[in-house]
Amino acid sequence: MRSKSVAAAVKHAVIIIAGILMLYPVLWLVSSSFKPNHMIFTDTGLWPKAFTLDNYANGWKGLQHVSFGRFFANSWLISIMSVLGNLATCSLAAFAFARLNFKLRKLWFSLMLVTIMLPYHVTLIPQYIIYDKLQWINTYYPLILPKWLAHDSFFILLMVQFIRGIPRELDESATIDGCGQRQIYGRIILPLLVPALITAAIFTFIWSWDDFFSQMIYLSDIKLFTVQLGIRSLFDPSGQSDWGALLAMSTLSLVPITLIFLIFQRYFLDGIATTGLK
């Protein structure tokens, strides 16, 4: 019995030490953002020997008279519009695939599955050309519109699988009570779909927040910059960056995602476990 509990203690110790090592880069980022600029690379301890908020004040000023507050507001706008779009259009499509009998259902469904695995880059250039012709470069339409066209098929699949788990008897009794398919969607399926909707909302939020590649391609006007673009612009690879400001804004950029994760982590981790999201 004794050796068993020792073994368990050792195991916990290994897991905890490995966990601290895992989190070390993040902790380093947070702690360095509170150190005076000249100490960031000399004082390697996690607890700052001198504590300052100057980095946050300097960083918040942003670039070329556009403050980081603007970048944050832009990122929030894009992410929230993306979330709403994905929830509305993916749940409609998922209901159709999971519950309705219609012509060519199997064909559309298998095409939808294929698009999940399709690399983004194979459609990138014509999409860019279309948005360019529509004069949508330097607007948020290229970032938001795809979400309103259920372009992230992964979430359709997530919701289809969830809806298949909802007992059909509920639909049938609603039909007897005189509900049409659209009412079944709105009154029965949608309220029961909430856990899947939350999972999809969180992932959409995080992916839109972090979607550096698309933001960089479509946005060059500094007033439209997102948090990711702002940070990348503060950072000069040749080494002349204001590291304090950079690390302070980097820390702030991780706050919304971390908070959302900590609040909703039950949905989040169960969502990954059941669907195998990234």
Add this chain to the structure above:
Amino acid sequence: MPKSRRPLSNEHNFTAYLFLLPWLIGFFCLTLGPMLGSLYFSFTRYNLLSPPEWIGFSNFVNIFTEDPTFQNSISLTFQYVFLSVPLRLAFALLIAMMLNKGIRALGLYRTVYYIPSLLGGSVAIAIVWRQIFDGEGLVNKFLGLIGIEGPSWISHPDYIIYTIVSLSVWQFGSAMVIFLAGLKQIPADLYEAAQVDGAGKVRQFFRITLPMLTPVLFFNLVMSIINSFQAFTPAYVIGDGRGGPLDATMFYTLYLYLKGFSFFDMGYASALAWIMLLIIGALTAVLFVTSKFWVFYGDSKEGR
């Protein structure tokens, strides 16, 4: 009865296509149309300003015969995929095994190990990585403590790839969560029976755990390979954004981006995109074909 069934199926048809309308528009305008578009552009010379000019297979011939950057970026990307995916999955499985079996505080540990996957995709973390792997950064200070003099991971073209691989491996948490769910599905009586038969822990792992996990492993493998092939942000931010030092961060997607959006050689970039699609398609097909030999779907599915 047929009378009442017809309006029902009509209602289904109409409602279904109404509900699918956004997705259908997206499918034709954002997926199928652009795919055919980039196939067409791959046979042209096109810089956005003048109309595309048909040049047949020239782009492909150039890519395969006189483009050393392409060959370098392909082999670099394969190196990245084949280093980071197995390592990431191995770590994920190892930690998942440790966390399985009713350990206390599982929820807390799971959260801690998942946080890197949550934050790893951001520019902020890529910048942190660049800094801690720097010549005098944290990693080398740590190596110094145990008497190893680390190289300058960032500025040396031979080592920067390992910096990027380590960032990917660090994010093993999401795969771990999937493995944990898979491990939970394995019936405990299998282990009890094995114990009665005198099988040790190692034997149990290779004879029970691993075969029962193969469906989950297969899924993780396919998704990780597809995603790793498209990695962009780490290469862009940890490198100098132009593929340097000495093209050591010229990942395939970065090369495609530079061709398309720095040199505005849209035809060439489209050809690169289609080659990428074919490579990913081939890899996935190989995995699916070989899966018959190593992925074990339990009796429950075969029996039915």
